[in-house]
Amino acid sequence: MLSGFRDLLFPNVCRICQTKLAATELAPGKICSICWNKLEYIFPPYCLRCGHPSGDGHTASCNHCIALNPWFAFARSIGKYTGVLREAIQLFKLHYKEDLAEPLANLLIQYLKKSRDLADYQTYDYLIPVPLHPAKQRDREFNQVEVLARIISEQLNIPLSTDNLYRKRYTTPQMAISREKRLTNVSQAFAVRNPHLLTRKKIILLDDIMTTGATVNECSHMLKQAGCDKVAVLVLARGG
DSSP states (O other): OHHHHHHHHSOOBOTTTOOBOOGGGOSTTOOOHHHHTTOOBOOSSOOTTTOOTTSOSSSSOOHHHHHHOOSSSEEEEEEESSHHHHHHHHHHHHHOOGGGHHHHHHHHHHHHHHOSTTTTGGGOSEEEEOOOOHHHHHHHSSOHHHHHHHHHHHHHTOOBOOSSEEEOSOOOOGGGSOHHHHHHHSTTOEEESOGGGGTTOEEEEEEEEESSOHHHHHHHHHHHHTTOSEEEEEEEEEOO
């Protein structure tokens, strides 16, 4: 009886399609296997540098990253910012459906375990989530990327750094402005507090969405200026 009352108050349904989850999917808020199977993964060929799916994989750059002039060694994305993945990220990020943190983090964990590009993830010195401005973090009450990074760090034993790279200037959300304005919007928006801690270090820079790549590129720029040997970018979804 108590179990039935709990199910009535907290129905164990898929966050995307609202259907009741099977017994093997009992954690509240998980996404059902039918919805997961609709996720549009990004497979090769893609640009070897920025990971954009329009690249053919035979060259180390495409029109997107030539325009960006990347400071990162390479960027990789789990899937396209459409459908199930887009809805899951928005529910987690904008409405803080915290029970989506684990399944989203697991997408990144499985990628790290299986990807040829990041097969050496255990040799990286730090996992660094893209920081929010303090004012935005107070409004949202959490940094969704940092939540994911903490799960990944704990599961894979990659050291986590959350306070060295910081956002020093409040910026308009990238999704709210034109592609042309995104590069200047984040220019000099980030800084490093203790550069000596990053000298000759290898970094995995984590974010949830990459569209033009302006944000992760500006972060990579600051990390490289601080003395990092290598910055590899990993994101959940690729838009644009």
